[in-house]
Amino acid sequence: MTPVIAAHGLTKRFGELVAVDGIDFEVAPGESFGLLGPNGAGKSTTMRMVGAVSTRSGGELRVLDLDPETHGPEIRSQLGVVPQEDNLDTELTVRDNLLVYGRYFGLPRRVCAERADELLEFAQLTEKAKVKTDDLSGGMKRRLTIARALINDPRILMLDEPTTGLDPQARHVLWDRLFRLKERGTTLVVTTHYMDEAEQLCDRLVVVDHGRIMAEGSPAELIRRYSTREVVELRFGSSRNAEAAERMAGVTERVEVLPDRVLLYADDGEAVVEKVLALGLEPTTSLVRRSSLEDVFLRLTGRSLIE
Structure with missing residues (x-):
């Protein structure tokens, strides 16, 4: 057509x-x-x-x-x-x-x-x-x-x-x-x-x-192309997120540190949470969700505010 x-x-x-x-x-x-x-x-x-x-x-x-x-x-x-x-x-x-x-x-x-x-x-x-x-x-x-x-x-x-x-x-x-x-x-x-x-x-x-x-x-x-099937969101506190992310570096291929939380991209979110706990890390909150178009958008365009 x-x-x-x-x-x-x-x-x-x-x-x-x-x-x-x-x-x-x-x-x-x-x-x-x-x-x-x-x-x-x-x-x-x-x-x-x-x-x-x-x-x-x-x-x-x-x-x-x-x-x-x-x-x-x-x-x-x-x-x-x-x-x-x-x-x-x-x-x-x-x-x-x-x-x-x-x-x-x-x-x-x-x-x-x-x-x-x-x-x-x-x-x-x-x-x-x-x-x-x-x-x-x-x-x-x-x-x-x-x-x-x-x-x-x-x-x-x-x-x-x-x-x-x-x-x-x-x-x-x-x-x-x-x-x-x-x-x-x-x-x-x-x-x-x-x-x-x-x-x-x-x-x-x-x-x-x-x-x-x-x-x-x-x-x-x-x-499918730019993200994983699931995303794990972990909160350790703004002063501890970066340190926790360093210890989780080998848990999954991609780890992203944000001011309020750490994102781990994986195909099996629950398995990632178990690995994190096995490292002795105890997040204050944890969430496993499916990957979304917003994850793709932010990966491609960045998280900084454009005016």
């Missing part, structure tokens, strides 16, 4: 700053594709180029088999965009937000009305149709923003940090709506800081850092 998005050597410069540094990736029709990376990694810049609102500095980019620099309006007419911050019209009602936005795409009033009603039901907002947007909760506003992005029946839905600031219940409701879109065959392109969200939503993803792709694959593939 022809990819709906194909980037080869894609580059974006802002003066001396190289925000996107020659990346290659493709997105298949109906795929849920994720862009992961710390702040300043180049995720949002890449999304703007794909969305045909920012020109590239180099490389090739095709969206829906069109060049965004020469066919911007045609591409944008087939995209749905959910920005990082909700930009709803707070003076309008929930339903009117959908109707007005649909008219921007040149849709007839009757079509806008039909789609608005369908999308209100999809977003579980039918009972709020006549309520002013400013009176909605954060989760409801986020669902309305997604519903609005679907008014033109887009082939690609682009979501930039879709659940930032939402409580767990609202996040799960939103995930359910996105799962339904995947089942309908809508292509999703997602940036997120939540690793559990990437594991839940993405069929495949790339980890980006300093404008370059560090790794690519499904969440399960990346965990």
